[in-house]
Amino acid sequence: MENIIRIAVQKSGRLSEDSLRLIKECGIKFYNGTGKLKSTSTNFPIEFLYLRDDDIPGYVADGVADLGIVGENELVEKDKSVDVLKKLGFSKCRLSLAIPKSQDYPGLSYFEGKNIATSYTKILGDYLKKNKVNAEIHEISGSVEIAPSIGLAEGICDIVSSGSTLMMNGLKEVEEIFKSEAVLISHKGLNDEKMAIVEKLLFRINAVQTGKSNKYVLLNAPNESLDKIISLIPGMRSPTILPLAEEGWSSVHSVLSEDLFWENIEELRSAGAEGILVVPIEKMVL
Numbered sequence: 001m002e003n004i005i006r007i008a009v010q011k012s013g014r015l016s017e018d019s020l021r022l023i024k025e026c027g028i029k030f031y032n033g034t035g036k037l038k039s040t041s042t043n044f045p046i047e048f049l050y051l052r053d054d055d056i057p058g059y060v061a062d063g064v065a066d067l068g069i070v071g072e073n074e075l076v077e078k079d080k081s082v083d084v085l086k087k088l089g090f091s092k093c094r095l096s097l098a099i100p101k102s103q104d105y106p107g108l109s110y111f112e113g114k115n116i117a118t119s120y121t122k123i124l125g126d127y128l129k130k131n132k133v134n135a136e137i138h139e140i141s142g143s144v145e146i147a148p149s150i151g152l153a154e155g156i157c158d159i160v161s162s163g164s165t166l167m168m169n170g171l172k173e174v175e176e177i178f179k180s181e182a183v184l185i186s187h188k189g190l191n192d193e194k195m196a197i198v199e200k201l202l203f204r205i206n207a208v209q210t211g212k213s214n215k216y217v218l219l220n221a222p223n224e225s226l227d228k229i230i231s232l233i234p235g236m237r238s239p240t241i242l243p244l245a246e247e248g249w250s251s252v253h254s255v256l257s258e259d260l261f262w263e264n265i266e267e268l269r270s271a272g273a274e275g276i277l278v279v280p281i282e283k284m285v286l
């Protein structure tokens, strides 16, 4: 069936929940009961494959799946020929080198002639080559952080986010070698029918993501300070101004990024703004 696209998402794990949440926020309905490895949307021409994240780049490169959501770390490690359509802003982490916290760290020379345990042999190998460090790479597929304590390696290269797993295993992060977040990838050479559906999906993802990075702001302001306040919360085209029942006051409605709001909040208040409400936006189409 050409008029449907197939997207591979992680069946269970760190990417899974956020991937499925994003799809639902796009208004796409589907059933993903536990144990199901495939499901079809009831209101959008898309079907889902639920896979291990390691397998997603290969399925998309081979065209078994038209799209996939995977971490950049896995994508680069698997080195498959796919297109990256969009960074998705979740599952942010980094690939770092770590050593026992009792060890002094003079720099990358620490790793010269040593063993490093990792699940990411390609990324680590490229990094060591680029930095002219001769070290032995030990590939293990999980629980990498215990390698130094069981004498398997003098260092590791693994995913770090909060750093708590490193700490719990007596390790300290010494080099960050790769920053990663979830990305939407696509098979190269999708036909026009499939590309049309992909464009519709991207439109919805953009609307959801733009909404997430902006807030709807309402406030009350004395009319004499409206020009100053409007300059501080310019909105998409221009703020909406509504007269309050009380003479000399107006209600100002606008949209702006959360960062800009916090940068301007003090100036807004000193300009006389009060009753300031900040409301999340579900979707936003520019």
Ligand SMILES: Nc1ncnc2c1ncn2[C@@H]1O[C@H](COP(=O)(O)OP(=O)(O)OP(=O)(O)O)[C@@H](O)[C@H]1O
Residues within 6 Å of the ligand: 010, 011, 012, 013, 014, 015, 051, 052, 053, 054, 070, 071, 072, 073, 074, 091, 092, 093, 159, 160, 161, 162, 180, 181, 182
């Ligand atoms: N602690 C973390 N914080 C943020 N993102 C993470 C974290 N750990 C992993 N990720 C991201 O989520 C992806 C999947 O991680 P997960 O731990 O679920 O993989 P996995 O155990 O290999 O799962 P699978 O069984 O699907 O292979 C990683 O490739 C990475 O991009």
Ligand SMILES: O=P(O)(O)OC[C@H]1O[C@H](OP(=O)(O)OP(=O)(O)O)[C@H](O)[C@@H]1O
Residues within 6 Å of the ligand: 014, 142, 143, 158, 159, 160, 161, 162, 163, 164, 165, 166
């Ligand atoms: O810096 P932190 O916040 O501690 O996160 C890093 C840990 O998260 C991931 O493991 P996860 O918890 O997903 O378990 P897993 O090893 O079974 O995938 C990753 O493999 C690291 O071990």
Ligand SMILES: [Mg+2]
Residues within 6 Å of the ligand: 052, 053, 054
């Ligand atoms: Mg995996």
